[in-house]
Amino acid sequence: MKTQAVITGDIINFTKLSAIKRKQLIKDTDKLLKAWSKAQKNAEIFRGDSYQVLFEEVEEAITKSIQLVCWFKKHSDEAAKIHLSTRISVGIGEVSYHGKNVLNSDGEAFHLSGRNFDTMKDDEFLSIHTNDELKNEGIKIILNFVNKYIHKWTKGQSEVIYLLLEGKTQQEIAIILSLSQPSVNSRLKSAGWKEFEPSIKYIADLVKQE
Template sequence: MKNHAVVTGDIIGFTKLSPQKRKALITHTENLLKSWIANAADAEIFRGDSYQMIFADLRYALTRSIQLVCWFKTYVADQDKTRMDTRISIGVGTISYQGKNVLNSDGEAFHLSGRRFDKMQEGEYLAISTGHEETDTTLEIMLNFINAYMASWTKGQAEVIYLILEGKTQQEISAALSLSQPSVNSRLKLAGWKEFEPAIRYIASLLEKKNGN
């Protein structure tokens, strides 16, 4: 049976917003999540500040999860610039049952995602569980490095990395953000992209190798 990635996350700073701002954030988040999914029912918001998605492509799930971290870092919810962040747990495994939406579905990937999410600690932006002890140990070591980088990203750096992960060139990012190309390059350097990007590629290849994709 083909493995899938189940992404479970929540929004940090959500309760600091006014009801109106919370509603706007949920609407924007839901629109973003569903734009990434072929079947809209495979991405849902629940309990106000939590979300869950199913991805058939493991590499794509990893990329989108990092983009979500960037997206929340760049989201300015109100005039006092309340800081938004997110925690994300990816469970990689089989799905035994798909209900009317992701929240009514079940399987190994859901269990791994949920259990790992419940164990996430402060400072963890991204966690991954495959159910394979050796693989998960390697992933934890790599993600300690990844999370340290993401914790340091500024709003401007997150904006650029989000677009890099969209496949945009530095020239295209320069035009989209009204920045000079050297400014885009500087943000990438300060964010540690040269070191970060190979680590992400390695994690993606490890997931695909260990899980038969």
């Protein structure tokens, strides 16, 4: 069977938002997740602030996980001092059964994602697990640094990184966000993107190795 990736996540500080803002965020997030999925049944929101998505490509799942961190951070309500983020557990393995939706499906990728999500610590934003413990040890070491970067990202930095991962150039991002190109570059630099990006690529390449 082909190796796939399942992400399981929840929204940090979701309940601090007003009911109206919670409803809108869930609506917008559901639309986003389903737009990313080849089949809408592969993305579901459950228990109000939790979600699960199945990706056929491992590298895409890791990239989208970073985008989801940025997605929630950029929806923070700074006026109310409500800083949103997310915890995401990525499980990489086989999928043995496709149910009517992702929540009713089963397989190694689901087990790895769900079990490890339940053990994530408060300072972990991203966790990635395969069925190879040696790979997992190496991934964990890199993610220790990755999570420290994520913790410090601001709403403004997250807006830029999100669009960058959409394939936008710095000039295009500047136009979209009504910024100067140097300001976009400054946000990426202060976010540590130069150091962060190769770390994620290394993890993606590592998990794809046989």
